[in-house]
Amino acid sequence: MLSHAVRLVDELHNCLSHADLIAAMMLEGLTGSEMPFHEALHRTRPYKGNIHVAARMHRFLEGSEIIASHANCDRVQDPYSLRCIPQAHGAVKKTLWDALRVVETELNACCDNPIFFPDGKG
Numbered sequence: 001m002l003s004h005a006v007r008l009v010d011e012l013h014n015c016l017s018h019a020d021l022i023a024a025m026m027l028e029g030l031t032g033s034e035m036p037f038h039e040a041l042h043r044t045r046p047y048k049g050n051i052h053v054a055a056r057m058h059r060f061l062e063g064s065e066i067i068a069s070h071a072n073c074d075r076v077q078d079p080y081s082l083r084c085i086p087q088a089h090g091a092v093k094k095t096l097w098d099a100l101r102v103v104e105t106e107l108n109a110c111c112d113n114p115i116f117f118p119d120g121k122g
Contacts, residue, residue: 005103012096016089020053023085024060027078033070034061036083049090049097057085 027034035041037057042050061067077083 002103002106005099006107009096009099009103012092012099016093016096019089020056020085021060023089024057027057027061027082027085028064028066030078030082031066031070031073032078032082033073033075034058034064034067036078037061037086042086047087047090047094049092049094050086051090052093053089054086 026032034057037054039051039055039058042054
């Protein structure tokens with residue numbers, strides 16, 4: 001069972017890494033704003049996954065001429081599907097980190113029965 005969990009955690013990590021990049025490309029394709037990814041905004045609700053994803057999005061979009069063209073746009077807000085990328089991806093990223101912690105603990109844990117300790121107790 002643990003080997004399946006290791007594989008799934010690895011696959012989820014790869015999927016989430018690609019999901020962030022695809023989201024950045026989608027934002028460019030739809031000429032969205034990078035405002036929903038600013039660090040100060042995410043410090044107001046400091047969820048680790050959201051902050052991580054917002055920082056990745058900000059790095060991906062840094063220097064984008066397409067995103068810069070949105071600076072003087074008259075739209076009040078981008079669609080929710082663009083603005084919620086850090087929240088949606090961040091929640092899944094948090095789940096990945098939790099699963100990774102469990103898998104790492106299990107990989108480094110003893111599961112023999114009986115367990116013998118050097119002092120003879122156990």
